[in-house]
Amino acid sequence: MDIKKFIRQRKALGYSQIALSQGICTQSTLSKFENNGKVPSLSILDQLCRRLGLTIDDLNRDDETTVCYLRATLNGIEENLMAEHFPQALKQLDQLDATTLTASQDRMQYYYLRGMLATLTNQPGSAALFNFTKILEELDERHQTIYSQLAYLGSGVLYARQGSMDQADFFFAKVINYLQANANGKWAHTSKERYLRIISMMYYAAEYHALNHRLAISDRVLTETINICATNHVTYFMPRIKLLLANNAIAAGMSTDAVDQLLDEAMVFARFNRNSVVQVQVAAVRNNYHKEIKHRS
Template sequence: MDIQKFVRQRKSLGYSQVELSRGICTQSTLSKFENSGKVPSLSILEQLCRRLGLTIDELNQDDASSLRYLRRLMDTAEQHLMLERFPQAIGLLKKVAPENLAAPQDQMQYYYLQGMIGALTSGQLSATLFNFTKILDELDEEHQTIFSQLAYLGSGILYARQGSMDHADFFFAKVITYLQENASDDWSKAERLRYLRTIMMTYYAAEYHALNHRLPISNKVLDQAIGMCAAQHVTYFLPRIKLLQANNAIEAGGSIDSVRRLLTEAMVFARFNHSEVVEVQVATIRKNFENEIVNND
């Protein structure tokens, strides 16, 4: 077993032994595996490998061009993207060479992930839009797949965060129309990736409405997102959803109790899902909110 491949993957994604083992095993168990070759139980090893985008079989092979391997890397990168773990997502995508992706579906997933990471991390405008253009003008010219909607979403986010709201409006209008057309779907039976991608689109649509001070609409969309999360018992979108609800309540002049409740819920979900970024955001907003209450007394 190539334990060094495991160690290299962990370090390339920025995981410490404590972070990687969290919720799976003790740090001591992981250390014994990496440093002394003491292999843990199959269940533990599978979970550790899955978190790194590896399989146990891949520890015994060196086939970076395997399609199955590349798809697993992209699926894991997409999960990190949805959790806002951008360094991990970037690290995984660096292992994927687009020339090894023959199927248009795989190519679209790659360019969508590259573009969305750029949009959410303030990447270069031209480079980010190039990835979305590959989907919209080449790989899905008739705009029949969900990747076109994700390309619209990423383009809208990019323009909105750069303050070009006229451009953002154009793309978000397409996303919102798509969401409205699919609002009555039974999400408890939906294909997993389509389901998760649609929740993500719904959240960012709510964020877009809030950015334009359409708070009642934003809150309605957030309620829809919560209902979608419940359909398949997904919790890792809830920290951001609850935080946005709290921000909306503050901007709308909501009651002190309602704001505190929403901030508490955001913190609980953030800790449950190990969303350190949201934890910091909630703590900062709560501190500012409580200071404002004191100053207004």
Template sequence: MNIEKFVARRKALKLSQMTLCKGICTQATLSKFERNGRIPSLSILHRLCDRMGMTVDELNQDPAPSIVIIRKQLNTIERDLMMENYLKVQSALKTIDEAQIPAIPLRMQFFYLRGMLNAVTNKKPDEVLFDFSQILDELDEKHQTIFTQLAYVGSGITYTRINQPARADFFFKKAHEFINAALADQENEEDSNNYLRILTLIFYTANYYATKKNFELSDQLIQAGVDLCSQYHVTYYLPRLKFLAAENAVHEDADKTDIHQLLDEALAFARLNHNQVIELRVAALKNNGYVSNV
């Protein structure tokens, strides 16, 4: 049995022995397994592996079909959320039983997705903050994973909506600090989805600072997002980033030719990604009197 793989997985998730074994076994049992190779009962080992998003079979290089299926479902939902397919996201989340997700990383992903969907669709604040509290207070108690940052942003969105600017600013400042650090150190990423999640952080943080009329900082974040899309050859966020850039340009009284170019780029990427929300927003902005035809 590859115990080193087990230990490496726990450390990669930044889980302490105490956190991993909570409610399953004693810390001494886990320590004896990791340090001395004393294998606990199969039931305990299964539960420990489940909590880390792996199976006992994976310690022998075998695949974990159930975990793989859930991970694929959640990743698909996450991409739909990025493209603002909110009805599709809502429907897909209802098919997943959170009680059947034992792995901590997948549980964090689930609560982030449901919390963010509720945040951007203006659900009750207590519903939104409950999901994010599952991450911040239970699953990522040391606040070391990117899901904590996503929970910060979702919380910031909610506090902005309910007109609590001090709390909103607190969370978005934390997200901005993380973005700067993440962009400075993008090597050796263990999770291939992290750059997409960083794009999520960038977009919502840029949008927040635009609402605060800090267009300089918002534009800097937008450009960082566009650069990240180019680096990883992804287009999920380009329609939204380009449209936000166009909105900022309108508020900054930029040249109308530049504004139209941004809107045309937003529309092109929206059509490429089947983002009908941005298509409608582009049409509205072009026809609302702020931008005349060029």
């Protein structure tokens, strides 16, 4: 971000820091931005820029290479999240300087990744909810972007894993309504980033249905998800999809052959995608399942 351009414009128009910040923010907030590079909220920065006859994009235009690099980094982190490569994703995210993210979509993606990784790596729930709240109450107050849906999703997953199903129901209802309202058969033909996020939403919706013993619905959603994965040649969702199908098959009392086939497929996809999380889970499920079968016989 070209903060010097901002300062030059302020001085050219004769604004002191106190005068420019009046009615928008504190002088201290403006000073930290100009002197230390601490970027204020997008709402504040937008108002300051408009008072100077600038846009936020004006400050970013001279740094397009950096912006492209940051977006590529965020997308790489999100792919590692989807592939359950959590250590790599966390390491990459910790190396990212959030103050360099000025575009609203970049900041929303950053907070979504922070929140979802906190949820899936069993960090304190308050840490996850803080990040989701940043999206829902600050960056996307009107809930017009997919990031609000992703924040709902993350909140629902968090509460479901805590066993707080009333709260989980509230958030998953929003996600499921969104998926149903937009189920126009074109998920597989949208942008890469969008269909990958839709796949995530569908998978966790299927997991939620399974937790609520709606196994047929869960299996139907998983089948639709597999079709999208196949159409777009995406394999790194397949390990956990097959594992969830196997768990559903066990819960539904399907044959041992059917369960073992799904577990075999989950393991093959997990090895292919280097998904150590699912490999461990498959081994544990198979072991417990066959112990239970042996005990019953």
